Amino acid sequence: MLQQLATSTAPYKIYREWAQTLGPIIELSPNNSGKVYMLGTLKVTLDLFDKRSLDFSSRPRFPMAELLGRHENVGFSYYNERLKSSRMLLSRSLSPHAVQQWEELVQNDVNALLLKMRHDPSQLWPSLQQAIQSFFMRLTYGEDPGPEYYRLIKTSQAYTGAALRPGRWLVNKYPILKLVPAWLPGASFQRWAREGKALYETLTHEPFLKVKERMSAGIAELSFVRNCLQLRHSGDVKCDERLALTTAGSILNAASETTSSAMLTLIHALAADERLQARAYEEIKTAVGAERLPSLNDRSQLPFINALLLEVLRFNPPIPILTHSNTKHTEYGGVTIPNASTVYANVWSILHDESHYQQPGAFIPERFLGDMPALDPRKVVFGVGRRACPGRHIAEALLFTYATRLIALFSVETDEKLEFDTEFNGLVSTPKPFPVNVIPRSSSSQLWDLVSR
Numbered sequence: 278m279l280q281q282l283a284t285s286t287a288p289y290k291i292y293r294e295w296a297q298t299l300g301p302i303i304e305l306s307p308n309n310s311g312k313v314y315m316l317g318t319l320k321v322t323l324d325l326f327d328k329r330s331l332d333f334s335s336r337p338r339f340p341m342a343e344l345l346g347r348h349e350n351v352g353f354s355y356y357n358e359r360l361k362s363s364r365m366l367l368s369r370s371l372s373p374h375a376v377q378q379w380e381e382l383v384q385n386d387v388n389a390l391l392l393k394m395r396h397d398p399s400q401l402w403p404s405l406q407q408a409i410q411s412f413f414m415r416l417t418y419g420e421d422p423g424p425e426y427y428r429l430i431k432t433s434q435a436y437t438g439a440a441l442r443p444g445r446w447l448v449n450k451y452p453i454l455k456l457v458p459a460w461l462p463g464a465s466f467q468r469w470a471r472e473g474k475a476l477y478e479t480l481t482h483e484p485f486l487k488v489k490e491r492m493s494a495g496i497a498e499l500s501f502v503r504n505c506l507q508l509r510h511s512g513d514v515k516c517d518e519r520l521a522l523t524t525a526g527s528i529l530n531a532a533s534e535t536t537s538s539a540m541l542t543l544i545h546a547l548a549a550d551e552r553l554q555a556r557a558y559e560e561i562k563t564a565v566g567a568e569r570l571p572s573l574n575d576r577s578q579l580p581f582i583n584a585l586l587l588e589v590l591r592f593n594p595p596i597p598i599l600t601h602s603n604t605k606h607t608e609y610g611g612v613t614i615p616n617a618s619t620v621y622a623n624v625w626s627i628l629h630d631e632s633h634y635q636q637p638g639a640f641i642p643e644r645f646l647g648d649m650p651a652l653d654p655r656k657v658v659f660g661v662g663r664r665a666c667p668g669r670h671i672a673e674a675l676l677f678t679y680a681t682r683l684i685a686l687f688s689v690e691t692d693e694k695l696e697f698d699t700e701f702n703g704l705v706s707t708p709k710p711f712p713v714n715v716i717p718r719s720s721s722s723q724l725w726d727l728v729s730r
C-alpha cells in the first residue's frame with residue numbers, strides 16, 4: 278500500500294487529536310496527486326470504503342513507484358480487472374477454507390521457531406523476523422531461498438521507500454517526466470529506477486521459475502505458485518503467467534512485517550502483565566492438557582486466548598492508517614471529495630475511540646468476553662471493502678498457533694517495568710525493542726519432545 282505520511286513518530290495520534298476538534302473528515306494539505314483527506318471515525322470509514330467501495334477502492338498514483346514497476350504489486354495496484362484477478366488467485370489459496378492446506382506448514386514452522394527461541398533466547402527478535410519471512414516464502418514458493426535473498430529484499434524495500442518519499446522526486450509532481458529518456462543529462466532518476474526495477478524483477482522471477490522447474494520434474498512442494506499454475510492449466514481461473522508471478526511477488530512484503538508486528542505486541546503484553554499470562558496459560562492447560570500441543574482445532578475452547586489476540590490487534594494495529602483513492606467525484610456530509618483524491622482512514626483512532634472501547638490506552642483482553650463484547654477490531658484492522666487484506670485468515674492461524682504454543686512452552690518475563698513504544702515506517706507500526714526473557718516452563722518438558730519431532 279502506498280503511504281505518504283511522516284514516519285518514526287505516530288502521526289495517527291496527531292490526526293486523532295485534530296479530528297476531535299475538526300470533525301470526522303479532515304482535509305489535509307494537497308500532495309502531488311491532488312487533494313488529501315483523513316477519515317477519523319468508524320462510521321465515515323464504513324460509509325465510504327465499504328458502502329461506496331466501488332468508488333473508493335483504488336490507490337493514489339506515484340509515478341516514481343510506477344517506474345520501479347510497483348504498480349503491478351497487489352497492494353499498490355490501481356483498481357482494475359488485473360487486480361481483481363490477482364485477488365481471486367489469493368483467495369483461492371488463502372480463503373478460510375483454503376487455509377487448512379497450510380496447517381502442517383504453520384505447525385512445523387512455529388515449532389522450529391520455538392526451538393530456536395529455546396536454544397538462543399537472546400536472539401528472539403531476529404529469530405522471529407527470519408522465521409516469519411521464511412514461512413511466507415515457503416508458503417509462496419515452497420522453499421526458503423536463504424539469507425542473501427532477504428538481504429536483497431531489504432535493498433528493494435529501500436528503493437520503494439525512497440520512491441514514495443514526499444517531495445523527493447519531480448516526476449511524482451510532473452508525471453510527464455516519466456517519458457524522459459534515461460541517457461539525457463538530469464535523468465539520473467530514470468537510471469536509478471531502472472536499477473530498482475531490475476532488482477525487483479530478479480527477486481520475483483528467480484523463485485517463481487524454480488517452482489516451474491520443480492513442477493516439470495514432478496517434485497514441487499505445495500505452494501501458492503504451484504496452486505496458481507495448476508489453476509491456470511485447468512482453466513479454472515483466468516490468469517496469465519505474469520499475473521501469477523506478480524501476485525506471488527506481492528505476498529512477502531505485505532505479510533511479514535504486519536505479522537511480526539502483531540507477534541511482538543503479543544510478547545510485550547505477556548511480559549508486561551503476569552496476571553494476564555497466568556490466565557492464558559491456565560486456559561490452555563485446562564482445555565488442551567499437558568500431553569499435546571495446542572492446534573487450530575482448539576480455537577473454540579480458548580475464549581481468553583481469542584480475546585487476547587483481538588486485543589493485540591486493537592492495541593497496536595499493524596497498519597494504523599489505510600490508504601485508498603476514489604475513482605468518482607463524491608459528496609459526503611457536506612464535504613466534496615474530488616475524483617482521484619488520496620483518502621486515508623485512521624484505523625488506530627477507531628480502535629482507540631472511547632465510544633467503542635473503555636480505557637482504550639490499557640491492554641484489556643476481557644473487553645471482548647461476556648455478553649456485550651466490544652467492537653471486533655477485525656472490522657477495520659485488516660482493511661475495509663474491496664481492498665481488505667486477502668491474507669487475514671492465514672495471519673490469524675499463524676498468530677493463534679504461535680501464541681498458544683509460546684504460552685504453553687515458555688514463561689515470558691522481564692526485569693523491568695515495560696513501556697509500550699512503536700516505530701512507524703509510513704506503513705507498518707512495529708513495537709520498538711524491549712527487554713524480555715523467554716524461559717522454558719519446567720511443567721512442559723513432555724511437550725518439548727513433540728516440538729522437536
Ligand code: HEM
Nearest residue numbers: 351352531532535536595596659660661664665666668672
Ligand atoms: C496481522 C497481520 C496482517 C494485518 C494486520 C494486515 C492488514 C492489512 C491491511 C490493513 C491491508 C490494507 C487494506 C485496505 O487498504 O483496506 C492489507 C492489504 C494486504 N494484505 Fe494484509 N495484513 C496482515 C497479514 C497479511 C498476510 C499474512 C498476507 C499474505 C499472506 C497479506 C496480504 C495482503 C495483500 C496482498 C494486501 C493488498 C490487498 C489489496 O491491495 O487489494 N496480509 N493488509
